[in-house]
Amino acid sequence: MKRIFRNLFAVLLLLSLSKSAMAQNVPIILDFTNRKVSADGLSWTFDLEAKADAGYVGPNNNGWAGFNIRLDLLLPQGVTILGGTGSGNTSFTTGTVGVQTLVPGSPPLGQSELGLTLERNNETDLNTSSFVRLATFTINFSGPVNQGDPATPRPNAIAAGSSWTNLANDPPLNPIGLRRPFQMAQSFALPVKLLSFDAAKEGNAINLAWATTEETNSDRFDVQRSGNGKEWNTIETVAAKGESKQQVEYSAVDSDPLEGNNLYRLHMIDKDGTSAYSRIRTVKFEGVATYMYPNPVSDELTIKAVDWSKVMKVEIVSSNGKKVYSSEKPSPNVNVKNLRNGVYLVRLTNTNGSETTHKIVVNN
Template sequence: MTRTFKNTVLSLLIFFGTLSNTFAQNDADPAITSFGFGAASVPVGGTTTLSLFFLNNGDFQSLVPGSIAILVSLTNAGEYTAEPESGLAVVSGLPANYFTWTYNPATKALRGVLNTAITPGDGGQIDIVVKGVAVGSNTSTVNIQRLQPANLTGDFVGNNTLPPALLAVTPSLPVTLISFNAQKENSGVNLTWVTTEEVNSDYFEVQHSVNGKSWSVLGKVESHKDSKVTNNYTYSDANPGEGMNYYRLNMVDRDATHAYSRIRSVDLEGKSETNAVFPNPAATFISIDGQEGKEVKIFDVNGVLKTSSKVQDGQISINNLRNGLHLIQMTNSANQVVTKKFVVLK
């Protein structure tokens, strides 16, 4: 065997060995690409969503059951907690089903162990509901634990631990609002709302919009000031505009602090809109009428699924979406698939 031939064979062995290592490093790559709260602050007794985006970022190999776990650590100081304090009840989103979750109230830590195979490119948004307990500023952390190294031969370095997410818990709101509804009534719109507790409350300001962005004041309704019983309120808009009309309450305290209610919409073309998506454009979240507790899917304009999430409190987070046109897919009351457009603009 000549020296030239030996050198050629050696070069080929080195090349294929390097190529093999390159493929191995990309076999399976569990990654958390974003992590944060749906709101920067929440009042005592209020709730918000802590969301993370998980996927198998590898090229060739599926993540196998038992190979990894996601650990989400909430604050230890007691300013906020999972709501309710049960891993099964608090975690939602389609990818959440890929994991078996447990929650430790003592350490305020959620741990999900992978229970099914995740193919390359598969994943999505996982949502955790948290509740404000005491005033304070808090952080939450997330990381991926490697449980079975023999079953995870790919790249495990990078984008698995993100900076802590920050949440401020503020003093409780002056009003506990349990419902706010808007319904077409003849040629007008009737607004109704119910409170169960009012502390130092002053009045309700009824606001109206035709686009969900610019608001005007329709009127003012006096509150019961201080109350621990159920109170019912009504307000009638006798001259709503044609098409979509949006309504919200500005709940004002006697020290001038205030908070807004959820937005409600009514279509004056004939019936209440059950699948309205607003605001549009949107930056951090969108509200969807008639989809509470349902799973909705968001696609880009090329039809690529970007996220799948359950509607909670009438909203879903869009923090992980890039600017541009998107399509949201949902089912209506007749179990028909409905697709609507919205724009992300940050």
């Protein structure tokens, strides 16, 4: 008889807990935004945003008190997660924000596990009308990650999955939803999968070419250049394909490279603000002339060179291909008074054999 009562009590307790869970088992919807990979590929930064789903009640004992978010990352062979840091938005999260490299459960074979934790004290609670930023995380890697390496959130409200707890801790685990199932229900990728990025000198310009094998929600590529690797300027913006599962090729031209080393990288930007940087490519450019003035010219043409000792020859060619001036002991000042009005090409040859051509207009 006692055994029957014990079994009956267990059934009633289970039913009671099930009803409680059904009453409060309301998802909180998460979004991972502003995902950025560092230029060297060694760190990944993103914001965690959240919104309460319909039926969420707060701020009271039903409001959220903590998050445990588990993700599985597919990284290049030999690359591991070193750890990371988190910083809470003080309007919503002043409790502990942390990153863990060991979490309950096991990731799929060949993948690495990652845990994110957040705790709320008594700050403003979530609402059901808009997303708010809870925290910003930075994850550090032992080696460069590839653009497009996926990170898959575990959505299950179990110890090995992702969940939130309320202030009353009853039920202990509540489910987490994802804002963008088309991107994140299975996985969300670090920005576009870059197959190649190359830079090569051709004449007085530098050609840049790159290719992607996969794009989702991509917006544009900012081609950036630097002379020292610290200060970067965007020299051209190229629109992205946007959505693609096939190889797509792109190109750009730097028609006015710097004297000496030119460092190039791609800033790859998605429509939601997610961005990443490519590897850096370096091209050494020993240009002959920086510019010529005045243009149009009526009397004397001045050739401005960074290092005039590298200029071996100066030639001027008319529009019909006739050479009207040539000097193998060039001067930076060329008299053009005797030239007919029209368009001419000024060709400069430097000591290493490279050539630079500029167009001028003579108007006497």
